[in-house]
Amino acid sequence: MAQLRADFGEHVGMMSIGPAGEKRLVAASIQFGDQQGRPSRAAGRGGLGALMGSKGLKALVVDERGSAPHLPMADPEKFKAAARQWAKILVNHPVSGQALPTYGTAVLINIVNDAGALPTQNFRRGQFAAAADLSGEKMVELIKQRGGKTKKGCHPGCVIQCSQIYHDATGKYLTSGFEYESIWALGAHTTIRDLDCIAQLDRLCDDLGLDTIETGVALGVMMEGGLIPWGDGPAALDMVKKVASDDPWGLILGNGSAYVGQALGVARVPVVKRQGLPAYDPRAEKGIGLTYATSPMGGDHTAGYTVATNILGCGGKTDPLKKEGQIELSRNLQIATAVLDCTGICLFTAFAVLDNPEALPCIVDMINARYGLDLRADDIVALGQQVLQDERGFNRDAGFTPAHDRLPEFFKEKLAPHNVTWDFTDAEIDQVLKDI
Numbered sequence: 001m002a003q004l005r006a007d008f009g010e011h012v013g014m015m016s017i018g019p020a021g022e023k024r025l026v027a028a029s030i031q032f033g034d035q036q037g038r039p040s041r042a043a044g045r046g047g048l049g050a051l052m053g054s055k056g057l058k059a060l061v062v063d064e065r066g067s068a069p070h071l072p073m074a075d076p077e078k079f080k081a082a083a084r085q086w087a088k089i090l091v092n093h094p095v096s097g098q099a100l101p102t103y104g105t106a107v108l109i110n111i112v113n114d115a116g117a118l119p120t121q122n123f124r125r126g127q128f129a130a131a132a133d134l135s136g137e138k139m140v141e142l143i144k145q146r147g148g149k150t151k152k153g154c155h156p157g158c159v160i161q162c163s164q165i166y167h168d169a170t171g172k173y174l175t176s177g178f179e180y181e182s183i184w185a186l187g188a189h190t191t192i193r194d195l196d197c198i199a200q201l202d203r204l205c206d207d208l209g210l211d212t213i214e215t216g217v218a219l220g221v222m223m224e225g226g227l228i229p230w231g232d233g234p235a236a237l238d239m240v241k242k243v244a245s246d247d248p249w250g251l252i253l254g255n256g257s258a259y260v261g262q263a264l265g266v267a268r269v270p271v272v273k274r275q276g277l278p279a280y281d282p283r284a285e286k287g288i289g290l291t292y293a294t295s296p297m298g299g300d301h302t303a304g305y306t307v308a309t310n311i312l313g314c315g316g317k318t319d320p321l322k323k324e325g326q327i328e329l330s331r332n333l334q335i336a337t338a339v340l341d342c343t344g345i346c347l348f349t350a351f352a353v354l355d356n357p358e359a360l361p362c363i364v365d366m367i368n369a370r371y372g373l374d375l376r377a378d379d380i381v382a383l384g385q386q387v388l389q390d391e392r393g394f395n396r397d398a399g400f401t402p403a404h405d406r407l408p409e410f411f412k413e414k415l416a417p418h419n420v421t422w423d424f425t426d427a428e429i430d431q432v433l434k435d436i
């Protein structure tokens, strides 16, 4: 990206793949440059970097000079009024207005650990003894000591600003966009306890164009198979560096958790539809287990983030340890998320949307004012359902069946500290998206 910026100027926007995408590895991400031109944000999941690599497409550069100064608006005044109301809704909510800008998504480390749902050592336990050392609170303390930055937007218009710049112990830039999911996958999951080492791994993933969740989960499977010792940060760094080389283990790691499990003969591999599971244990956060199982994208938390209600209490309160209410919760949030994704609005607005009845009508007002439409809230809910129908239809044509909507067998083991198991029946799982 530094070369692209040198060639095209500091004003351009950039997205690019790295060696992982060029080699068409399934954990390859597409990286997006921040305002400083660093590859700090990622389209991480699903191997999109490999898709670009397969087309021989290395990077896209967007130069806005010469374009119209503003998007055409059917009703500019109505749009402005709705956008002002939208910004107020976001800044007045405790998650989007306080927790995320202050600590970033890493605020979740302590919260999810306290809930007993922080997957530790390849989903053996729900709490990590070193969680406080990896927490958002610790990260912010180090950022302040070392001269980094908190409360940073990944684009200039963001009113939440959950991103940050993390410096190393000498005060030099190390990484940015240092997310909860990355810290968990490269940290609690592998039992690496050193936040600076995790930041180096995060940076390496950004530079090589690798999904941090898939890479972290795959490193844990390598540890499970005895290839790397548990918690060995330097060994993990050496292994990730191999992705850019001709070393076969680099290729195996870059092809993700399921592939590593096959290579090493490991049975305990936390994947659904061959995608590594994210940072919530489905036994202690049962709703997210249903989302992992049924999302057409494979093991994915963003598709229906039940954690918002189960653990953060947004949009009501359900018990994350119990099955009651979880099928409806996962289904409704999968529909709502499909809608939000269609608008291009950041998912981190969802907490406020769940709690404020004026938020959804406000989104509809913005869409109507932009395009001169007359949509109602029901129309966009139908749009979300249509998206899920299309995705499920695609999967069916590709040979997926309900048998693929299942969690790995080892989730029948009890999980400490709540001693809970994954206890949804196949018939119950199949209810989640049945009538969509």
Ligand code: SF4
Residues within 6 Å of the ligand: 152, 153, 154, 155, 158, 159, 160, 161, 162, 163, 346, 347, 348
């Ligand atoms: S809230 Fe969303 S848009 Fe804003 S900085 Fe965070 S990820 Fe980026």
